[in-house]
Amino acid sequence: MTPAARRPFLPLTGKALLDTWRSTLIWALVLLSVLALYLPLYPSMAGPDMAKLLASLPEELIRALNYDQIATGAGYAQATFFGLLGFMLSSAVAIGTGAAAIGEDEDAGLLELTLAHGVTRTQVVLERSLALLLRMAFLMAVIYAGVLALNGPSELGLDAGTLFQAVAQFLLLVLLGGTAALLGGAAGGHRTHGTAAGALVAVGGYMLNALGNQGEDLQWMHAFSPYHWALGGQPVANGVDWSALWGLAGLNMLFVALAVFALRRRDVGGA
């Protein structure tokens, strides 16, 4: 056997996942708690009380919060979890992970030593992007299992297959904040650059969607909102939207490719 053959498969991905498993488990528990807090409220809200509540709210607020479909189980799950807290929390994990992958590593002075060893810069970016994907995929699997477990007791009436498609599409949406953060760190060399880029994509997408909801003359903003691509078609009720799915997947891959390009061509560690 050659020495190369004895070398472990994807050593950087493995290390990144092992280094963060505790915090990954904590985030899984947080996400499950949010699900357990919101979804069981649906039966008590689905009745006339909900209609009364909605009628009392200003139209603009309902549209901004995506509450217009809230009277159905799928609409409720999307509006309360996927469209709001679930999106924010998952995006926070993805952005934190993405910003740590290159930018924070370089800030801490660790990237220099890693690159002095037997790895390429391309490999560092790709393996850590894969670790980001796997971490988020694990959290999405937990969310999927959590929603399914609460589906019956909370009388949501969700279809397991449709929900799977919706969660897959949601994964690509929150991942986008993470790959943007990874790109920011790879290009700028600092964690703050990554966090800023990730927040811009996630919060910017959310804002463009909320503004686009306000009227026909603002609807063009939807075209620039990844949030709208992923959630605008009510995926929890209707399943996957293939053009949104491929668009999000392509943009994620573009961000990772740009991160490879950016890191390969610059000095590491600064002056």
Add this chain to the structure above:
Amino acid sequence: MENVIEVQGLAKRFAHREALRGIDFEIPRGSVFGVIGPNGAGKTTAMRCLLDIIRPTAGKVRVLGADPRRAGPEIRRRIGYLPGELALERRITGRRMMDHFAAISGPVAPGRVEELASRLGLELDRQSRKLSKGNKQKLGLVQAFMHDPELLILDEPTSGLDPLMQREFLGMVEDARGRGQTLFLSSHLIGEIEQAADRVAILRDGLIVRTATVEELRAGARRRLRIVAATVPETLGAALEPLPGLQLLDTERLGEGAGALEARFSGEVGALLHALAGIEVLDLVLEEPDLEEAVLELYGSPPGNGRHRAGEPRP
């Protein structure tokens, strides 16, 4: 002899300063090469260029026969590197850290990590954040040495080590040289590497001001000379004054017909003895050359350029 490192006209300009302004050196296989310079002279920059961590603005660099920019990861598995500003992960034991580096840069011979750790008196099962600066430096040394690379590039390797460990490190350098490994070391004090290095480059303000063996530096270094003779100091002074490399400091009359002379001397000892031939010498003290002082002199600023003063060595 084959050169493991060849550097020609290496220059590196950062946004606001020129770190290297065109340096040349080569390091033959199996030798130990030291670079000495005050902080900010460009030592770290030169080393980072060799590892493709930063990219030169100009010049040619060859490491182990290849351009580090294009050589790929295989070449770095044949190099052990200790960064000057060593940063280590905090929540990880030394053993796991070494396992990880072995996974990407190995193979590492079984027991090699433990052997190095016990030699340096390092505990591998403590979390790195609980280690002192010296012990972190030992972890850095272990990860550089553990895969017995052909080339070791060590930036300020003795920084943070106590004198006992500095001696142990010199032993590791000796052993590595004995195995045919090539070493490139840096320090801001020549005393820390003079016993280890075959050749030394003095780097100042992005330029190499001198490359020499330690012996050559020693030979050119000024020594303190004190002579007591059974003659008046004027005679003594007159006899020695014409000697090349002699700088008279002080003369003293010591009672009847005796005198003393103090000088700095960087010339040949033979010439000195020759000049003293007709004089009745009562006492002669010629001190060991002070290498540190010799290097400090090489750091000295050329006229009209005070720019590098900020980068002068720490005491």
